[in-house]
Amino acid sequence: MLSRVADSIYWLNRYVERAENIARFVDVNLNLLLDSPVVMTQQWAPLVMTTGDLDLFKQRYGEPNADKVIHFLTFDPSYSNSIISCLQAARENARSIREIISSEMWEQVNTFYLMVKDASQAQPFAQLPSFFAEVKMASHLFVGVTDATMSHNEGWHFGRLGRLIERADKTARILDVKYFILLPEVNYVGTAIDELQWIALLKSASGYEMYRKRQRRISPTDVAKFLILDREFPRSIQFCLLQAEHSLYQITQSSPGTWTNLAERTLGRLRSELDFITVEEIIQMGLHEFLDHIQTELNHVGHQISETFFAVELVKSSS
Amino acid sequence: MQFDQYNPGDFYDELFVTKGQPRPEAALLIERINSLSIEELQQRQQAAQNALFKLGVTFNVYSDNQGTERILPFDIIPRILSNQEWAWLERGLKQRIHALNLFLTDIYSDQKILKDSIIPRALIESASGFLKACIGLTPPQGIWCHVTGTDLVRDRNGQWYVLEDNLRCPSGVSYVLENRRVMKTTFPQVFGRMNIAPVDDYASQLLDALLNLAPPGLPEPTVVVLTPGMYNSAYFEHSFLAQQMGVELVEGRDLVVADGYLQMRTTKGLKRVDVIYRRIDDDFIDPLTFRADSMLGVPGLMDVYRAGRLAIANAPGTGVADDKVIYSYVPQMIRYYLGEDQILPNVPTFLCWESEQQKHVLNNLDQLVVKAAGESGGYGMLVGPHATPEQRAEFAGKIQTNPRNYIAQPTLCLSRVPTLFGDRFEGCHVDLRPYILYGKEIYVNPGGLTRVALRRGSLVVNSSQGGGSKDTWIVD
Numbered sequence: 001m002l003s004r005v006a007d008s009i010y011w012l013n014r015y016v017e018r019a020e021n022i023a024r025f026v027d028v029n030l031n032l033l034l035d036s037p038v039v040m041t042q043q044w045a046p047l048v049m050t051t052g053d054l055d056l057f058k059q060r061y062g063e064p065n066a067d068k069v070i071h072f073l074t075f076d077p078s079y080s081n082s083i084i085s086c087l088q089a090a091r092e093n094a095r096s097i098r099e100i101i102s103s104e105m106w107e108q109v110n111t112f113y114l115m116v117k118d119a120s121q122a123q124p125f126a127q128l129p130s131f132f133a134e135v136k137m138a139s140h141l142f143v144g145v146t147d148a149t150m151s152h153n154e155g156w157h158f159g160r161l162g163r164l165i166e167r168a169d170k171t172a173r174i175l176d177v178k179y180f181i182l183l184p185e186v187n188y189v190g191t192a193i194d195e196l197q198w199i200a201l202l203k204s205a206s207g208y209e210m211y212r213k214r215q216r217r218i219s220p221t222d223v224a225k226f227l228i229l230d231r232e233f234p235r236s237i238q239f240c241l242l243q244a245e246h247s248l249y250q251i252t253q254s255s256p257g258t259w260t261n262l263a264e265r266t267l268g269r270l271r272s273e274l275d276f277i278t279v280e281e282i283i284q285m286g287l288h289e290f291l292d293h294i295q296t297e298l299n300h301v302g303h304q305i306s307e308t309f310f311a312v313e314l315v316k317s318s319s
Numbered sequence: 320m321q322f323d324q325y326n327p328g329d330f331y332d333e334l335f336v337t338k339g340q341p342r343p344e345a346a347l348l349i350e351r352i353n354s355l356s357i358e359e360l361q362q363r364q365q366a367a368q369n370a371l372f373k374l375g376v377t378f379n380v381y382s383d384n385q386g387t388e389r390i391l392p393f394d395i396i397p398r399i400l401s402n403q404e405w406a407w408l409e410r411g412l413k414q415r416i417h418a419l420n421l422f423l424t425d426i427y428s429d430q431k432i433l434k435d436s437i438i439p440r441a442l443i444e445s446a447s448g449f450l451k452a453c454i455g456l457t458p459p460q461g462i463w464c465h466v467t468g469t470d471l472v473r474d475r476n477g478q479w480y481v482l483e484d485n486l487r488c489p490s491g492v493s494y495v496l497e498n499r500r501v502m503k504t505t506f507p508q509v510f511g512r513m514n515i516a517p518v519d520d521y522a523s524q525l526l527d528a529l530l531n532l533a534p535p536g537l538p539e540p541t542v543v544v545l546t547p548g549m550y551n552s553a554y555f556e557h558s559f560l561a562q563q564m565g566v567e568l569v570e571g572r573d574l575v576v577a578d579g580y581l582q583m584r585t586t587k588g589l590k591r592v593d594v595i596y597r598r599i600d601d602d603f604i605d606p607l608t609f610r611a612d613s614m615l616g617v618p619g620l621m622d623v624y625r626a627g628r629l630a631i632a633n634a635p636g637t638g639v640a641d642d643k644v645i646y647s648y649v650p651q652m653i654r655y656y657l658g659e660d661q662i663l664p665n666v667p668t669f670l671c672w673e674s675e676q677q678k679h680v681l682n683n684l685d686q687l688v689v690k691a692a693g694e695s696g697g698y699g700m701l702v703g704p705h706a707t708p709e710q711r712a713e714f715a716g717k718i719q720t721n722p723r724n725y726i727a728q729p730t731l732c733l734s735r736v737p738t739l740f741g742d743r744f745e746g747c748h749v750d751l752r753p754y755i756l757y758g759k760e761i762y763v764n765p766g767g768l769t770r771v772a773l774r775r776g777s778l779v780v781n782s783s784q785g786g787g788s789k790d791t792w793i794v795d
Contacts, residue, residue, distance in 0.1 A: 098555075
C-alpha cells in the first residue's frame with residue numbers, strides 16, 4: 001500500500017486510542033480524588049506530569065487545578081494531545097484515506113469528532129464523567145467497526161500496530177498516575193485508601209472485573225502484574241506488545257524470532273523481555289523506572305516504524 | 320395538501336403542467352408528498368441533510384482558511400424525467416460525445432476540419448485548452464474524453480439546450496450517487512412503487528472505462544485516481560470514486576517517474592501505475608512539460624505518456640473542445656464527422672471575435688449572458704439583465720480588448736422544480752448535468768446532477784453562488 005496511506009491509517013488509530021486514554025487518565029484521577037481524603041483533592045499536577053507536558057501547561061495556565069487541567073487535556077485546541085486535538089488529527093487522517101477505510105469507519109470517526117466538538121462548546125462540568133464514558137465508548141465503537149467492516153489486510157495491520165503501541169504506552173502512564181499520586185503520602189501504602197485507589201485505577205483501565213476473575217485479592221504487586229504482564233487482558237502492556245508484534249510480522253512477512261528491520265528488532269526485544277521478567281524484578285527495579293523504560297523503548301519502535309515504512313527512500317527501493 | 324398553493328406560474332415546471340395538475344411521471348410522488356404533513360417533510364429534509372453531513376459528502380470552502388467543509392444544500396423534492404424524454408437526451412449526448420472525440424483525434428493529428436475550413440484555424444490555435452505538446456499523440460483506444468459532464472438546460476417553452484460541455488475534470492457525480500442513497504431512506508415507499516432508474520453502477524462503469532485503457536497483456540493493471548489533495552474543494556469526490564472502484568487515491572507526492580514508468584511509493588517499495596484518472600488540470604500534471612511551478616503533478620509524467628506506458632483519463636488536451644467558442648461549432652462537427660444533424664441543440668451563441676456579432680453583443684449587453692471562453696464553474700461571467708451599468712461597461716471593455724475570449728448567449732429562463740422553503744414550496748430554477756463515460760462504448764448514467772438555484776429568482780446554480788442539488792429520477 002502507499003506509504004502515505006499506511007502512515008495515515010497508523011496515526012488515525014493512534015490518535016483515536018490516545019483520545020480514549022486521555023479520557024481514562026482524567027477519569028482515573030477524578031475517581032481517585034472522589035475516594036480520597038480532602039487533603040488530596042488538589043492532586044492535579046501529577047496528571048499533567050504523566051503526559052510529559054507539565055512545563056507547557058504551566059506556561060499557559062499557571063498552577064494546576066481541576067478546571068484548568070481538565071480543560072487542558074480535554075478541550076484545549078492549541079494543545080496537540082488534548083482529546084479534541086486528537087480527534088481533529090484522527091479525522092484529518094481518516095479524511096485523507098477515506099477510500100482505504102470503510103465508510104462505516106469514516107462515519108464513526110466523524111461522529112466521534114462532532115460529539116467532542118459539541119461537548120467542547122457546551123462544557124457543563126457536571127456532565128464530564130458521562131462525557132469521558134462517551135469518549136471511551138466511541139473509541140471502542142471505532143475499533144469494533146474497524147474489525148468488523150475492514151478487510152484484515154496490510155492497512156488494517158498498520159492500524160492495529162498504531163493502536164496497540166499507543167495503548168501500551170498509555171497503560172504504562174495510567175499505572176504511573178498512581179505512582180505520582182502516592183508520592184506525597186507514603187503512609188497510605190497498604191491502607192484501605194490505598195486499596196480503593198488501586199480499584200479506581202483498575203476500573204479506569206476497564207480492568208477491574210477481569211482482574212477479579214484472575215487474582216481476586218487487590219494487591220499493588222498483582223495489579224502491576226496484571227496491567228503489565230497479563231497475556232490475555234487486552235489493555236495490558238504485554239498483550240498489546242504481542243498483538244502489535246503479530247501485526248508487524250504480518251506486514252513484513254518476516255519469520256517469527258527473526259528481524260529484518262529495526263522496528264521488528266526493538267519491539268521483539270521488548271516483548272521477549274516482558275515474556276521472561278517477573279513482577280518482583282519489576283518492583284525491585286522500581287515500578288516508575290520500569291514504566292519509563294517501556295515508554296522510551298516504545299518511542300524508539302514508533303520512530304523505527306516511520307523510518308522503515310513511511311519515509312521510503314527512492315534510491316534504495318527502485319528495483 | 321402541500322401543493323394546493325403551489326403555482327408554477329409563467330415558467331416551465333418540471334413536475335407540474337399547470338397549477339394543481341402534476342405531470343404524469345410525477346403524479347405518484349406528488350400524491351405521496353401531499354399525504355405528508357409539512358412538519359414531516361421538514362423533518363425528512365433535515366434528516367437527509369444530516370445524513371449527508373455525517374457521510375462527509377462535503378466540499379471545502381476555498382475562501383475559508385479554517386478548512387471548513389459544507390454540504391451542498393440538498394432539497395428532497397426530486398426532478399423527474401420520463402423514460403421517453405431521457406432516451407432522446409441519451410441519444411443526443413452519445414452523438415455529441417462521439418463527435419467531440421472524433422474532433423479531438425482530428426485536431427491533434429490531421430486537422431482535416433481546419434483544412435476543410437469548417438472551423439477557423441486561428442480559433443483553435445488561440446484556444447487556451449489547445450496543447451501543442453499533444454499534437455501527434457494517439458491516446459489508448461483513440462479515446463480522449465473518457466468522462467464528460469454536459470450541462471443541459473430547458474427554457475420557458477420546455478426546449479432543451481446544451482449549455483456547455485465539460486471535458487476536462489467535471490465534478491459532481493458523487494452527489495448523484497450519495498443523493499440517491501439518502502433519497503432512498505427519505506421516500507422508501509415511493510421507490511417501492513415507482514420504477515426509478517438506478518444510478519449505482521457508475522463506479523463499475525468508470526472502472527471498466529479505465530481498465531479498457533490499460534496496456535494489453537497485463538493481468539492486473541494498476542489504476543489510480545490522482546487528486547490535488549484533501550484541501551481541494553472536490554476532494555470528497557476523488558476519494559469517494561477511488562473507494563467505490565477499489566483503487567488507490569494518490570497525490571503527486573506519492574508518484575515518481577522511475578525506470579521509464581510512472582510508479583507509486585508503497586510500504587514495499589515502488590509499484591508501477593498503468594492508468595490514471597486524474598482530477599488535476601492539464602496545466603498542473605507535469606511541471607517539466609506544462610506549468611513549471613506546479614507542485615501537484617509529477618515531473619516526467621508526460622514522457623511516460625508519450626512512450627505509451629501510461630494512460631491518462633481524460634487525455635491531456637481535451638480542454639480545447641470545451642472552449643466556449645469552439646462549443647459553438649459542435650453542430651458543424653456532428654455534421655462533418657458523423658454526417659448527421661445534431662439531436663440536442665446548442666444555445667444560440669454570439670462570437671465576439673466576429674465584428675458584426677460583437678456589435679450586436681455590445682448593443683444588447685443588458686439582455687445577454689457573457690462568458691469567458693476558457694473559464695468554467697460560473698467564473699468570468701456576466702448575467703446582463705442582473706448586472707449593474709458599471710459591470711456591463713467593464714465587460715464591454717474586456718470584450719473589445721480580447722474579443723476571442725468572449726461569447727454571449729441570450730438569457731434563458733431556466734425551467735423550475737418545486738423546492739421546500741420553510742413551510743411551503745417555491746419554484747427554483749434548475750439545470751442538469753448528466754455524466755457520460757467513453758469506454759468500450761459510450762455510457763450515460765441515467766439522470767445526472769440537478770443543480771438548483773436556491774437564492775430566490777436566481778438563475779445561477781453553481782455551488783459557489785448559493786446553488787444546491789436535487790436527486791434526478793428517470794421513471795417509466
